[in-house]
Amino acid sequence: xxxxxxxxxxxxxxxxxxxxxxxxxxxxxxxxxxxxxxxxxxxxxxxxxxxxxxxxxxxxxxxxxxxxxxxxxxxxxxxxxxxxxxxxxxxxxxxxxxxxxxxxxxxxxxxxxxxxxxxxxxxxxxxxxxxxxxxxxxxxxxxxxxxxxxxxxxxxxxxxxxxxxxxxxxxxxxxxxxxxxxxxxxxxxxxxxxxxxxxxxxxxxxxxxxxxxxxxxxxxxxxxxxxxxxxxxxxxxxxxxxxxxxxxxxxxxxxxxxxxxxxxxxxxxxxxxxxxxxxxxxxxxxxxxxxxxxxxxxxxxxxxxxxxxxxxxxxxxxxxxxxxxxxxxxxxxxxxxxxxxxxxxxxxxxxxxxxxxxxxxxxxxxxxxxxxxxxxxxxxxxxxxxxxxxxxxxxxxxxxxxxxxxxxxxxxxxxxxxxxxxxxxxxxxxxxxxxxxxxxxxxxxxxxxxxxxxxxxxxxxxxxxxxxxxxxxxxxxxxxxxxxxx
Amino acid sequence: xxxxxxxxxxxxxxxxxxxxxxxxxxxxxxxxxxxxxxxxxxxxxxxxxxxxxxxxxxxxxxxxxxxxxxxxxxxxxxxxxxxxxxxxxxxxxxxxxxxxxxxxxxxxxxxxxxxxxxxxxxxxxxxxxxxxxxxxxxxxxxxxxxxxxxxxxxxxxxxxxxxxxxxxxxxxxxxxxxxxxxxxxxxxxxxxxxxxxxxxxxxxxxxxxxxxxxxxxxxxxxxxxxxxxxxxxxxxxxxxxxxxxxxxxxxxxxxxxxxxxxxxxxxxxxxxxxxxxxxxxxxxxxxxxxxxxxxxxxxxxxxxxxxxxxxxxxxxxxxxxxxxxxxxxxxxxxxxxxxxxxxxxxxxxxxxxxxxxxxxxxxxxxxxxxxxxxxxxxxxxxxxxxxxxxxxxxxxxxxxxxxxxxxxxxxxxxxxxxxxxxxxxxxxxxxxxxxxxxxxxxxxxxxxxxxxxxxxxxxxxxxxxxxxxxxxxxxxxxxxxxxxxx
Numbered sequence: 001x002x003x004x005x006x007x008x009x010x011x012x013x014x015x016x017x018x019x020x021x022x023x024x025x026x027x028x029x030x031x032x033x034x035x036x037x038x039x040x041x042x043x044x045x046x047x048x049x050x051x052x053x054x055x056x057x058x059x060x061x062x063x064x065x066x067x068x069x070x071x072x073x074x075x076x077x078x079x080x081x082x083x084x085x086x087x088x089x090x091x092x093x094x095x096x097x098x099x100x101x102x103x104x105x106x107x108x109x110x111x112x113x114x115x116x117x118x119x120x121x122x123x124x125x126x127x128x129x130x131x132x133x134x135x136x137x138x139x140x141x142x143x144x145x146x147x148x149x150x151x152x153x154x155x156x157x158x159x160x161x162x163x164x165x166x167x168x169x170x171x172x173x174x175x176x177x178x179x180x181x182x183x184x185x186x187x188x189x190x191x192x193x194x195x196x197x198x199x200x201x202x203x204x205x206x207x208x209x210x211x212x213x214x215x216x217x218x219x220x221x222x223x224x225x226x227x228x229x230x231x232x233x234x235x236x237x238x239x240x241x242x243x244x245x246x247x248x249x250x251x252x253x254x255x256x257x258x259x260x261x262x263x264x265x266x267x268x269x270x271x272x273x274x275x276x277x278x279x280x281x282x283x284x285x286x287x288x289x290x291x292x293x294x295x296x297x298x299x300x301x302x303x304x305x306x307x308x309x310x311x312x313x314x315x316x317x318x319x320x321x322x323x324x325x326x327x328x329x330x331x332x333x334x335x336x337x338x339x340x341x342x343x344x345x346x347x348x349x350x351x352x353x354x355x356x357x358x359x360x361x362x363x364x365x366x367x368x369x370x371x372x373x374x375x376x377x378x379x380x381x382x383x384x385x386x387x388x389x390x391x392x393x394x395x396x397x398x399x400x401x402x403x404x405x406x407x408x409x410x411x412x413x414x415x416x417x418x419x420x421x422x423x424x425x426x427x428x429x430x431x432x433x434x435x436x437x438x439x440x441x442x443x444x445x446x447x448x449x450x451x452x453x454x455x456x457x458x459x460x461x462x463x464x465x466x467x468x469x470x471x472x473x474x475x476x477x478x479x480x481x482x483x484x485x486x
Numbered sequence: 487x488x489x490x491x492x493x494x495x496x497x498x499x500x501x502x503x504x505x506x507x508x509x510x511x512x513x514x515x516x517x518x519x520x521x522x523x524x525x526x527x528x529x530x531x532x533x534x535x536x537x538x539x540x541x542x543x544x545x546x547x548x549x550x551x552x553x554x555x556x557x558x559x560x561x562x563x564x565x566x567x568x569x570x571x572x573x574x575x576x577x578x579x580x581x582x583x584x585x586x587x588x589x590x591x592x593x594x595x596x597x598x599x600x601x602x603x604x605x606x607x608x609x610x611x612x613x614x615x616x617x618x619x620x621x622x623x624x625x626x627x628x629x630x631x632x633x634x635x636x637x638x639x640x641x642x643x644x645x646x647x648x649x650x651x652x653x654x655x656x657x658x659x660x661x662x663x664x665x666x667x668x669x670x671x672x673x674x675x676x677x678x679x680x681x682x683x684x685x686x687x688x689x690x691x692x693x694x695x696x697x698x699x700x701x702x703x704x705x706x707x708x709x710x711x712x713x714x715x716x717x718x719x720x721x722x723x724x725x726x727x728x729x730x731x732x733x734x735x736x737x738x739x740x741x742x743x744x745x746x747x748x749x750x751x752x753x754x755x756x757x758x759x760x761x762x763x764x765x766x767x768x769x770x771x772x773x774x775x776x777x778x779x780x781x782x783x784x785x786x787x788x789x790x791x792x793x794x795x796x797x798x799x800x801x802x803x804x805x806x807x808x809x810x811x812x813x814x815x816x817x818x819x820x821x822x823x824x825x826x827x828x829x830x831x832x833x834x835x836x837x838x839x840x841x842x843x844x845x846x847x848x849x850x851x852x853x854x855x856x857x858x859x860x861x862x863x864x865x866x867x868x869x870x871x872x873x874x875x876x877x878x879x880x881x882x883x884x885x886x887x888x889x890x891x892x893x894x895x896x897x898x899x900x901x902x903x904x905x906x907x908x909x910x911x912x913x914x915x916x917x918x919x920x921x922x923x924x925x926x927x928x929x930x931x932x933x934x935x936x937x938x939x940x941x942x943x944x945x946x947x948x949x950x951x952x953x954x955x956x957x958x959x960x961x962x963x964x965x966x967x968x969x970x971x972x
Contacts, residue, residue, distance in 0.1 A: 044874060200870040206842035207868040207878055209705060209835045209851050214696050265842055349695045356692035356751055365695050375872075379865070379883055382693040384686040386861075386887060386895045388530060388904045392693055397865055397883035401872060409872045418874045 014154070014421050015048035016124035017116055021099050021139055022131040023053025023064070027160065029071040032130060033092075035413040037072045040088045041081070044418055050091040050119040052112060054099055064094035077411060091119055099131075100138055106147035113150065123152040126420055129159050137176045144180035158187040158420055161252055163429070165242065166445070167438035174431055183431060187420050192253040193427040194412030196401065197371045201260040201345075202274070204369070204377065211367075212265070214349070216324045224331045224346040224480055225257050227371075228338035232295065232460070233312065237303030244310040246292075249334040251441045255282065256429070257371070258330060261345055262320050271426040275433065281320055282436040288317040288329070289474075290444050293465040294455035295337040309453055312336040315468040316444075317475075329475060333468060337460035339481075343371040346480045357382075363394035368482065375409060376400040378482075500640070500907050501534035503598060503607045507585050507625055508616035509539025509550070513646065518616060519554045519578075520561040521899035526574045527564050530904055536577040536605040538598060540585055550580035563897060577605055585617070585625055592633035599636065609638040612906055615645050623662045630666035644673040644906055647738055649915070651728065652931070653924040660917055669917060673906050678739040679913040680898030682887065683857040687746040687831075688760070690855070690863065697853075698751070700835070702810045710817045710832040710966055711743050713857075714824035718781060718946070719798065723789030730796040732778075735820040737927045741768065742915070743857070744816060747831055748806050757911040761919065767806055768922035774803040774815070775960075776930050779951040780941035781823040795939055798822040801954040802930075803961075815961060819954060823946035825967075829857040832966045843868075849880035854968065861895065862886040864968075 018036075020028055039045050053064070069089065073080045095111055097104050116123045127143055129136055136159060142148075143157065157177065164170025177186055192198055205211055214220070227249055233240045240248065259278040266273035293313030299306055313335030320330065349365035368378040377399045385391035402409055419427055457465040463479060472478050504522075506514055525531050539550070555575065559566045581597055583590050602609045613629055615622055622645060628634075629643065643663065650656025663672055678684055691697055700706070713735060719726045726734065745764040752759035779799030785792055799821030806816065835851035854864040863885045871877035888895055905913055943951040949965060958964050 039874075042874070196870065196872050203843070203868060203870040203878055207848055209838045209841070210700050210853075210867070213699055213705065219695060219699065269842060352695045354751075355695070356755060357689070362693055367696075377869070377881075377883065381696070382689060383863070383885070383887075384682065384689040386682050388525075388528070388896050388901050392689055395863075395885050395887075397863065397885045399869070399881050399883045401869075401881075410874050415874050 014124060014423065015046050015121045016126055016154070016421060017112060017119065017121045018049070018051045018126045018128060018417075018421075019112065020051065020053040020128045020130050021135070022129070023055035023094055024057050024059075025055075025130055027130045028053060029068065030075050031411070031413045032128070032417070033068045034072050034075040034077075035411055035417050037076045037080075037085065037088055038078060038410065038414045039418055041076075041078050041084050045088075046421070048120045048122070049421075050093065050115050050121060052093045052095055052115055054095050054097050054108070056096065056098055058096060059094045061092075061094050065089040065092055068092065077409075099142070100135060102142040102145055105142045105145050109147050109150065116150075123150045125150075125152060125155045127155075127157045128420075129157065131160075133160075133162055133165075137173050140173075140176045140180050154185065154423065155181070156185045156187060156420055156423075157181050158189060160189050161191075162243065162247060163188050163252075163434050164438065165247055167435065167442050170434055170438050174434075184425070186428075186431075187416075187425065188429040188431075188434060189416060190252045190256055190429050191412040191416065192256050192371075193429075194414075194416040195371055195375075196409045197369055197375050198256065198260060199415075199427070201257075201369060206265055217326055217328045219349055220328055221348050221350045222329050222331065222475075222477055223261060224333075224348070225254060225261070225344075226332075226346075226479075227254060227257075227334045227343040228340060229336050230338060230341045230461075232337050233298065233301050233304065235302065237301050240312075241304055241308060241310050245312055245314040245334050245336070246441055246444065250314055250316075250332065251437045252429075254332050254334055255433075255437045255440075257343075257345060258285075258318070258332065259433075261347075261369075262325060262330070264324070269426075271424065274426055275430045279430070279432045279436060281322075282433060282440070284321045285436075285440055286319045286321050287440065287444065288319060289471055290314065290316040290447075291465060291467040291471055292448065292453060293335065293458045293468065294453070295335075295458055295460050296456040297460060298456060309455060311448075311453070311455075313338075313458065313464045313468070315464060315471055317471055329477070331472060331477070331479070333464065333479070335458075335464050337458075338463060339461050341373060342482075344482070345369040345371070346482070348480065357392060361392060364480075366480070370400075374400060375402045500610060500909065501532045501607045502610035502612055502640070502907060503602055503605065504535070504537045504612045504614060504903075504907075505598065506537065506539040506614045506616055507621070509541035509580060510543050510545075511541075511616055513616045514539060515554065515557040516561050517897070517899040518614070518903070520558050520563075521897055521903050523558045523562045523566075523571065523574055524564060524896065524900045525904060527562075527567070527570050531574075532907070534606045534608070535907075536579065536601050536607060538579045538581055538601055540581050540583050540594070542582065542584055544582060545580045547578075547580050551575045551578055554578065563895075585628070586621060588628040588631055591628045591631050595633050595636065602636075609636045611636075611638060611641045613641075613643045614906075615643065617646075619646075619648055619651075623659050626659075626662045626666050640671065640909065641667070642671045642673060642906055642909075643667045644675060646675050647677075648729065648733060649674050649738075649920050650924065651733060653921065653928050656920055656924050660920075670911070672914075672917075673902075673911065674915040674917075674920060675902060676738050676742055676915050677898040677902065678742050678857075679915070680900075680902040681857055681861075682895045683855060683861050684742065684746060685901075685913070687743075687855060692751055703812055703814045705835055706814055707834050707836045708815050708817065708961075708963055709747060710834070711740060711747070711819075711830075712832075712965075713740060713743075713820045713829040714826060715822050716824060716827045716947075718823050719784065719787050719790065721788065723787050726798075727790055727794060727796050731798055731800040731820050731822070732927055732930065736800055736802075736818065737923045738915075740818050740820055741919075741923045741926075743829075743831060744771075744804070744818065745919075747833075747855075748811060748816070750810070755912075760912055761916045765916070765918045765922060767808075768919060768926070770807045771922075771926055772805045772807050773926065773929065774805060775957055776800065776802040776933075777951060777953040777957055778934065778939060779821065779944045779954065780939070781821075781944055781946050782942040783823075783946060784942060795941060797934075797939070797941075799944060799950045799954070801950060801957055803957055815963070817958060817963070817965070819950065819965070821944075821950050823944075824949060825947050827859060828968075830968070831855040831857070832968070834966065843878060847878060850966075852966070856886075860886060861888045 263277040292311035315333035366380040379397040385393040749763040778797035801819035852866040865883040
């Protein structure tokens, strides 16, 4: 699919040691190790590959492997096969270390050299920062210590989100990284980019002739991008209080969806060309109106302040100020405690006054890209109702990728880890993407700080505050909430 | 759907007596009476409605009704309900009469007046000619005799196909009709026009914004229109010997499909505007190459000549010589003893050289309109193959109208009879449509007569003679034979 990677496809990943900071954390247990198991299952790992996880607790390798085996059983998309697991666990190591102390990195490097040697990884390293964000800068700093210098073909760093909490902190972190790694070796995770349907957006747009001619303000009336959850903040109160919906979802995931939908056709399939086009759109974003919300009961959640002004919902209207999109509103929303869990992009086409039939009797022409939990493409158009009467009804065509029996889509992390090993940056955020999205979001947050919100302002199980509806009714539009599994 | 008919929808058909010539024939038994039963079932018949069928055999009304009850049981799309049948049969009459003798029409009219009176039909009449085509002119002549003149709101004639066997005979028949009825009262049956998906073509094209922008030579590479049967000539040898595939299928059904696909948007939904546009396309048709075929064993069929040169297969390439379609080949084929029974229109889009992905690895963008036996729309496009590899695969979206449980599409004849009663001519062929299609077909037949064909030239269960493939390979194209139920 991407020309730049065609070689990589046959290499089963490059030789390397994957060093995971945060070996005992949730991400490692639920996502990273199961993803590695899936890659092992599909023979996508190099023979010259090892994993070292770093944590502060006491474990023998054997104890640690046993614990991860249980996690893999629970979270892998395959049922656990003993011999596959053996193959993975034989190159899976636990290293107890206080990674906040720079002095410990000589010891770490000596340990890694043993592993590198044992598995003939060429001392290539991937450092995966699966720790709380406050440690990011510190670890990156330590990684550039003289102790860590070894000859190698590559040395990459993977930074989990959030990448900063505003433009200032993101810039600070990025400067730390720039001191230690080149941009080409920096992989900023936005796991949404690893999702099947996000990767599919470019293919659908640019590998078919019949979408692109319609993909502009002449034919598209509006676009709605929603990512909603039914759950609340659950056990993540501490993290969420510092983040809120705008940092947790909008700055990262939602803007990635938006840029994939709106970007111009890149010159080629190289990561640089693709990310160049994505950044262009972020630069052209014009903010119109923003609505924030907090569900009833949020302030009573664990580790949440009694008077918290953290938003659990955000909806906004943006425009992309270029020739293709001038005048097309993009409505974006994300919230917790919504009536339905789903991430989807709804493209609503114009009702042309040039149609033969009375448009007041016609339903909308819709193209819906379903990201999760359902994956697929859904198409609504008008057809004749079967029968002797002259009725027109909306009919649907549905390509449901994960409805097909036997389809077991790879997890986002599986794809992303594979790409780090192959050195493909396409599905990772480049610094300027992060930079421009923080600029946009900072501007909104600055205004919010000056105004006390009337929180809570929506009931759980509703589509957010009334103002979110008004945002669209002002334009004579409304949110399109698809029913059922559509 | 059609503005001109909105009133008609609420009228349950207009008051009238339907006079069927050929009361004991197959069409009446298998199609017309079951269609009337279905209309009765759906309360689509006026209270002031009666049916008189005319035949030469001896029947009492009661005997005749009993026989038709059995036919209706077999051929109605509903299971027979006694009280519904009662309601229909109480206004169903049999009249023994030699309709070839003009002198008998005074007697006929007197009989009809009694029925008109009994059922208060306002002496409105529909004359349905469900007899062999050689009787058409004769009956129409007799219908204009003084005896038949009665005051009424309307008097319509329905002519079954074939409407002539060439331009000359069609013109002769039409002149007879013109002497007796206005064009507005003449309903030339092409039962394909009554099929759900043919009616749907206009709705799909002109009630949606996203098809029409792609509906031209910029985006469409070629169109294939196929109507294939697996059966041979069966018991219809006598009829078929005089007709062949070109008269039986091409001149009528296939050209209707072609004109609905290619027509420009009519000014409005009036029958006149629609038929004006359909005729324009027929005038712009340019014939390129034609291939005829006859299956092995045809000459051994019952009532077929040992040295028959009747074609059971025809394939041709035509172009529509206007701005929209210049350069787009339309490949049309119809045949008996083919591998699959299906009528479908395959629209194949260009492989743009402007795509981001290497077009040699991409499948075709297809839009398929399935007419029968499956009814629906099928859409093929390229998407990312789920997985960590960079693969693009074709995926399908399918709107299958008659796959849905509980959908029981009306029969073509049900729709057409209903429309005659309502006075809606949209789904009937106007004289100039017939005229131009005969002109086109006559031209082909003239050439055929001069050249002895090498018949038989295809095996049963194949896609016709090798020349039918060559017709497309010349253009570097090939027939698209969809698999399975697609």
